[in-house]
Amino acid sequence: MTAPLPLTGVRVVECASYVAGPSGGMGLARLGADVIRVDPIGGAPDVTRWPLAPSGTSLYWTGLNKGKRSVELNLTTDEGKELLAALIAAPGPESGLLLHNRAGRDWLSDDVLRAHRPDLIHLAVQGRRDGSPALDYTVNATTGIPYLTGSGTTAVNHTLPAWDLITGSHAATALLAALWRRQRTGEGAHLRIALEDVAITSVADLGWLAEAQLGAPRQRDGNYVFGTYGDVLTTRDNRHVMVMAMTPRQWQALQTATGTQPVFDALTTTLRIDLSTEDGRYANRRLISSVLQRWFTDHDLPKATAALDNAGALHAPYNTIGELAATLEAEHTTGSTDSIVTNTDQPGIGPVLTARSPIRWDDTAARPAPTAPHLGADTATVLSGVLGLSDTHIAALIAKGIAGGTPP
Amino acid sequence: MTAPLPLTGVRVVECASYVAGPSGGMGLARLGADVIRVDPIGGAPDVTRWPLAPSGTSLYWTGLNKGKRSVELNLTTDEGKELLAALIAAPGPESGLLLHNRAGRDWLSDDVLRAHRPDLIHLAVQGRRDGSPALDYTVNATTGIPYLTGSGTTAVNHTLPAWDLITGSHAATALLAALWRRQRTGEGAHLRIALEDVAITSVADLGWLAEAQLGAPRQRDGNYVFGTYGDVLTTRDNRHVMVMAMTPRQWQALQTATGTQPVFDALTTTLRIDLSTEDGRYANRRLISSVLQRWFTDHDLPKATAALDNAGALHAPYNTIGELAATLEAEHTTGSTDSIVTNTDQPGIGPVLTARSPIRWDDTAARPAPTAPHLGADTATVLSGVLGLSDTHIAALIAKGIAGGTPP
The missing domain is CATH 3.40.50.10540 (Crotonobetainyl-coa:carnitine coa-transferase; domain 1)
Structure with missing residues (x-):
């Protein structure tokens, strides 16, 4: 079409x-x-x-x-x-x-x-x-x-x-x-x-201005995601992974992937903390990261990724921009027609990774990037x-x- | 209208x-x-x-x-x-x-x-x-x-x-x-x-992917702006200011405001560097910042701001989000009709800084934020x-x- x-x-x-x-x-x-x-x-x-x-x-x-x-x-x-x-x-x-x-x-x-x-x-x-x-x-x-x-x-x-x-x-x-x-x-x-x-x-629109006006301005919080659980963890091979648990299902998946549910259950019972809500996970974000980091320290990125994927956890490894470019170039070379970039011959430059439109029209054929x-x-x-x-x-x-x- | x-x-x-x-x-x-x-x-x-x-x-x-x-x-x-x-x-x-x-x-x-x-x-x-x-x-x-x-x-x-x-x-x-x-x-x-x-x-679209693909991926560079001159400088009263010089006019204004033109002229002549181009200013960004920082160290934010404004230099003081909210609330209180926010009575919250549309229609009266x-x-x-x-x-x-x- x-x-x-x-x-x-x-x-x-x-x-x-x-x-x-x-x-x-x-x-x-x-x-x-x-x-x-x-x-x-x-x-x-x-x-x-x-x-x-x-x-x-x-x-x-x-x-x-x-x-x-x-x-x-x-x-x-x-x-x-x-x-x-x-x-x-x-x-x-x-x-x-x-x-x-x-x-x-x-x-x-x-x-x-x-x-x-x-x-x-x-x-x-x-x-x-x-x-x-x-x-x-x-x-x-x-x-x-x-x-x-x-x-x-x-x-x-x-x-x-x-x-x-x-x-x-x-x-x-x-x-x-x-x-x-x-x-x-x-x-x-x-x-x-x-x-x-x-x-x-x-x-x-994000509510940050109102928050500051009403007396509790946001504070700097490193790589944590505000008001929920999200942090950067480091694998055994020294790769960084963004890990998040906003929904109950994502939190369950993260515990399953890392086998840490007994630990978090014990923490919940013993310390009487509530990790079942976003508020509770945010309040205990350092504790959660400490436990999860111990698991990541034992796993190289490929194994960690496989475990997280299997459980349906929400995560992503960090790329350098060079790694991203290499991945996209490989995707292009293998002939993926779904890729958002094509290797296009740009006058004055030569073949170069070039983006298509991020808006995908199902009735409009994917075109080479202009x-x-x-x-x-x-x-x-x-x-x-x-x-x-x-x-x-x-x-x-x-x-x-x-x-x-x-x-x- | x-x-x-x-x-x-x-x-x-x-x-x-x-x-x-x-x-x-x-x-x-x-x-x-x-x-x-x-x-x-x-x-x-x-x-x-x-x-x-x-x-x-x-x-x-x-x-x-x-x-x-x-x-x-x-x-x-x-x-x-x-x-x-x-x-x-x-x-x-x-x-x-x-x-x-x-x-x-x-x-x-x-x-x-x-x-x-x-x-x-x-x-x-x-x-x-x-x-x-x-x-x-x-x-x-x-x-x-x-x-x-x-x-x-x-x-x-x-x-x-x-x-x-x-x-x-x-x-x-x-x-x-x-x-x-x-x-x-x-x-x-x-x-x-x-x-x-x-x-x-x-x-x-920004060219970063192509840059990485063609062999020279972007490197982390602190608060400098890539490929031109831009940096964060600190005033005597310990306020941070973003300062930029992309165009020749902005570079001239920055030297005029800070009285540093004789220094940069001497550096140009003696060290045979070219500060007249964006490339040249980027290559010498640390040197430029060192000279300018010495001037900022002698000036409190209000004086620095006045001098930069007078010369038409491109700059902005850093706000905390609390400072931004306070500024906008004051703007509202003084009755500015041009403000992008209004203090709107939001059901469930009360009066709160609320944004209008950033798209301004000259033939459509400014409305209160819904x-x-x-x-x-x-x-x-x-x-x-x-x-x-x-x-x-x-x-x-x-x-x-x-x-x-x-x-x-």
Whole structure:
């Protein structure tokens, strides 16, 4: 079954860089949208962002711009700005969507753009809600989470730019919600989403903000999972395993796998503690870990894993990222069609592990992961296909430095 | 301007618990959708999840279920399952959307549900792509990120359930994409999204997987930001500040704020290092931090902040979560209408900091954050309004224990 992807026909113009905006646009491209990323000639600052391939091509840029089309325009010129405005305002019920993170640029002001197309859907990704700059790592500092991570007394930064990725995904949701409304009512939309707001919202939604307000702020607790049992244990061969027991069934399975039920029964009876509830297991997490660790100390990872699997316990060994890559490459080599990554020939890099869409459509055949375009690869095609410019006109724009890329 | 929210009229049935599914449903509720959360009588296991309010009510459950309607059904009975199937299949072009995380339940199998409504949009949130269980923390273990976080040689778990939140947001995007397609083609959709796939996709999209595959896996690097300059510095009054310089302008501002430009100029000239590029600043991150730290050691946080702000440097002080809550509460008390949180009277808890939607619609008035329902608060209203059951019928269902909540 190979129904077209669900957003086939929808067109989004993206003027964004780094993670949040581009990941949002890529989410829509993965669902079939025609996402046209417009960059200054030579690229935005993220075009050389680390990590780099041995060839020097940015693995970050190619990773975050898969399946898009790339257009280069000289946005310091009036003619370049007008071309961009025309792309954004191009007619059609499935066009007229803009995603950007260029707060404060006059040529992306809502008034200017909406004059061209009153039903424009215009979403600005911002750092702070007042439009001032902030990045994932500075926003994260303000959330309190770095003081709840790891051990010790110093802030511990997260490595995953989680706020960027959540913001990007929210941006994709917001654009589709606005498109849905426009199709029903004809109204356009001017939307803003700030990393800062996303971070505060998340911390509030999890109940942590209310907890702090009501007088009992979360404390740093190492690798334990708050309010239940979860910890990192170490096997005889010095591998780490994440082990959890949230539900009664998971707790039973963990005791069965490790043969520790008599111990925990005896502890329950003798010390009159209750390990049958999440609260009780959390209160006694150090005790539980001490007992379980003794079992892990006697077992190499393969034996521990087998025992935990057999009993249906919830666990996972820790990988280095190199181990994860090796596992996924092996999965690909053995021809698994279900893998979330494929080894894709990316222009400028060569074969490289590349992710498909995490959203799986049962009526849509699994496709190879798309590659990222060369910068400016689609300038001519887009100016011709969307704006109807002639080859001569496009060649002149490129010759004058108003547009970049290969002339038609 | 108070246009209705964009998803007004859209109805989603949610049978999910913990973070991923419920946060996705709440994202849609924030955009105006009627999200009906259906729980077993007495609630799913997350109804008592920590943190708790002093009253014993779960701050986690109320945080993640704001603006939804709550229905309790006895899903161990055929009659309860049939009522759920009828809710899911209720007619209408904006109904027939299901979000759940109950993989493997026969009464939520796609075949059974689709028999009632062929154009159903059915999205299952899974732990692993094969349907086996996994939670945010076990998935995170497999990504390699815990070995890239903080310092030392042990895995460091993240505290934010980032995979849950990203998965939830992707689920919302996916449902809207499927709704868009159905409105155009009449086709329903069967969708699956696994935490495991979301995590691998994210690590791949950032280029980290390719980097490891191509031979140079990321190494743990404390609080530095990879490939640019970013670090945590400590003020005279022992406060931590996140400081970054990605762009040339940010690097200039940081030198201006701290008066260190002569030092960095001299270092550049004498040691022939290049601090003008992100690569160069990353290579010399320890040196940069040593110089800047000397300045921070002489300045209390307020003075440091003022100097950094004046120069336009990119920075943020670290908060504890208690400090963040206090700041937001003060913002609320002073009547800021722009705040992302409001102090909302939540049934079962009282006034509590509650987040609005991070997606800001310029044509939609800021609304107070909605509260979460009492468990089962909407059973009667939903069975009557959606299924057209009579009050007598509903009262009988509640009396028989097929449905929960207050009789009509």
